[in-house]
Amino acid sequence: MARVGVEQALSNISEALRQKGYDVVELRQESDAQGCDFCVISGMDSNVMGMQDVVTQGSVIEANGLSADEVIRQLDQKSGQIQ
Numbered sequence: 001m002a003r004v005g006v007e008q009a010l011s012n013i014s015e016a017l018r019q020k021g022y023d024v025v026e027l028r029q030e031s032d033a034q035g036c037d038f039c040v041i042s043g044m045d046s047n048v049m050g051m052q053d054v055v056t057q058g059s060v061i062e063a064n065g066l067s068a069d070e071v072i073r074q075l076d077q078k079s080g081q082i083q
Helices: 011-020 068-082
Strands: 003-007 023-027 038-041 059-062
Touching: 003 011, 011 023, 011 068, 038 068, 059 068
Parallel strands: 003 023, 003 038, 038 059
Antiparallel strands: none
16 A cells, blocks of 8 residues: 555544555654655645745645545545556
8 A cells, every 4th residue: 555644634534544554654744755655735834935845756635625535535546546
């Protein structure tokens, strides 16, 4: 299964992903995203300055407004593209 980094604030999504069999890593700092196939973020910390550092080559899913099931559906679809 894919390794997924999830922001701390999204504990309901983390739990749902674990139940689905995903390897979940809690994102506390940028370096936690290294080695993740996907990162799920809340979208609350939008990049206002338009500057960013690439920390992971994985896909990023913004969970703002999505249910845990919708996030899992997106991950399932995207992970099918990787394998």
